[in-house]
Amino acid sequence: MLLDFVLASLHHLAVFTLAAILAFELALTAGAIDAATITRLARIDAWYGAVAALALAAGRARVFLGAKGPEYYAGNGLFWTKMALFAAVASLSVLPTLRYVVWRRASRADESYRPDPGAVRAVRRVLWSEVALFAGIPVCAAAIARGYGM
Numbered sequence: 001m002l003l004d005f006v007l008a009s010l011h012h013l014a015v016f017t018l019a020a021i022l023a024f025e026l027a028l029t030a031g032a033i034d035a036a037t038i039t040r041l042a043r044i045d046a047w048y049g050a051v052a053a054l055a056l057a058a059g060r061a062r063v064f065l066g067a068k069g070p071e072y073y074a075g076n077g078l079f080w081t082k083m084a085l086f087a088a089v090a091s092l093s094v095l096p097t098l099r100y101v102v103w104r105r106a107s108r109a110d111e112s113y114r115p116d117p118g119a120v121r122a123v124r125r126v127l128w129s130e131v132a133l134f135a136g137i138p139v140c141a142a143a144i145a146r147g148y149g150m
Contacts, residue, residue, distance in 0.1 A: 004067040011062055014055035015137065021048045022134065025096065026127050033115055035107040042100045049097070052090060078149030082140035085133050092130045096123045 021044055028041050063073045073079045099119060106113040143149060 001067065003065060004062070007058055007062045007066055011055060011058035014051050014058055015141075017051045018048065018055060019134065021051060022127065022130060026124065026131070029120055029124050029127065033103070033120060035111050035113065038100065038103045038107045038113075038115070042104045045093075045097050045100050048093065052093075056086070073144075076144055076149040078140045078143050081149075082137055082144065085136045085140065089130050089133050089137075092126050092133070095126045099123050 024044055025041065025048070028037055028044070031037075033041075063070050099115070099122075103113070103115050106115075140149075
């Protein structure tokens with residue numbers, strides 16, 4: 001029981017941290033983006049990847065070491081929906097990451113560099129798409145915890 005509690009707690013904390021990081025990226029891209037903002041974006045995006053890996057690892061551990069066991073999850077359609085949402089969010093997150101890398105290189109070469117407003121809008125559209133898909137993850141999790149999807 002203690003292991004299940006610890007794994008669930010780690011998993012939930014990681015998922016909530018992902019939501020906070022995503023909100024922070026949206027906040028940072030809402031205004032003027034200078035070299036300092038680009039550096040912050042790149043750093044927070046690196047944390048986003050690390051925390052996503054932690055959420056995935058904790059979730060996987062819950063499946064195989066938690067109280068419900070892998071059989072419970074393997075046959076649950078909502079679990080697979082949750083996994084698909086997570087994969088979609090992860091896939092979408094690649095575009096902002098690549099943009100931040102390009103922007104950071106450009107700002108290191110020229111401190112007066114500012115990203116093209118169209119590129120910033122494109123990144124924000126992707127971030128909002130991530131938010132929309134991400135919102136389904138805890139909804140699926142709450143349903144799974146109550147036995148729905150079997």
